Amino acid sequence: MKLSKREREALAASIAQENEMLKRVGHVVRNSFVALAVFALLCVWGFTGMRDAFFPNISPSTLNVIKWVGVIGTCISLIMVVFSMTARHNGKKNLLKKIDRYQGKAQ
Numbered sequence: 001m002k003l004s005k006r007e008r009e010a011l012a013a014s015i016a017q018e019n020e021m022l023k024r025v026g027h028v029v030r031n032s033f034v035a036l037a038v039f040a041l042l043c044v045w046g047f048t049g050m051r052d053a054f055f056p057n058i059s060p061s062t063l064n065v066i067k068w069v070g071v072i073g074t075c076i077s078l079i080m081v082v083f084s085m086t087a088r089h090n091g092k093k094n095l096l097k098k099i100d101r102y103q104g105k106a107q
Contacts (some may be wrong), residue, residue, distance in 0.1 A: 002104070011102050015095065022091045028084045036077035043070030 003011065046067025051058075 003102075008102065011098060015098050015102060018091065018095050018098065022088060022095060025084055025088045025091060029081065029088055032077055032080040032084055036074060036081055039070050039073030039077050041070075042066055043074050046070050 046063050046065075046069075049060075049063055
C-alpha cells in the first residue's frame with residue numbers, strides 16, 4: 001500500500017523523533033552501567049573490609065554503611081540496566097519496522 005505525502009512526512013518525523021529518543025536511552029544504558037560498576041566496587045569494598053592507602057582508618061560501622069549503600073545501589077542500577085536495555089532493544093525493532101514501512105518494504 002502506497003503512503004500519501006502527508007503520511008510519509010508524518011512517518012519521517014516520527015522516525016526522527018524515535019531515533020533521538022533511542023539515543024537518549026543509549027545514554028541511560030551507559031550511565032546505568034557506570035553506576036552499576038561504581039556501586040559494585042563499593043559493595044565489594046564494604047564486604048571484604050579491605051584497608052587501602054587513601055582511607056586507612058575507616059571504622060567497621062562506616063564499612064557497614066558503605067556495604068549497604070553498595071548493595072542497594074547495585075540492585076537499583078542492575079534494574080535500571082535491564083529495563084533500559086529492554087527498552088532500547090524494543091525501540092530499535094520498532095524503528096526498523098517504521099523505516100521499512102517508510103521505504104515501502106512492509107506494511
